Amino acid sequence: MTRFDQRQCTVMGGNQRELARAKNAKKQNEGKKGQAAGAKDGNKGMTLEARKQRDAEMMRLKQQKAETKRDDGKK
Structure with missing residues (x-):
């Protein structure tokens, strides 16, 4: 008779749990793709209009940051 080792069970069951979490996360993201x-x-x-303004401001800041980083690299 082989002795039952509980540590082996927890190791074997852990991967299934992680796979289920990943599958659920993917499913949740798929549902958001169809939203407006x-x-x-x-x-x-x-x-x-408010979203466009917010996004434009974010892009301006991102471009300024990139220019600053590029200028600092040239000095």
Whole structure:
């Protein structure tokens, strides 16, 4: 008779749990793909114009940061 080792069971069962979590996360993301932009969490309550302004400001900041980084590299 072989002795039952509980440590082996926990190791074998852990991978299945992780796979189920990954599958569920993927499923949740798939559901968000079909939503309109205004229904997503970060955009709730914002009009199209407000989202455009916010995104434009974010891009301006990102470009300024890239220019600053590029200029610092040349010095």
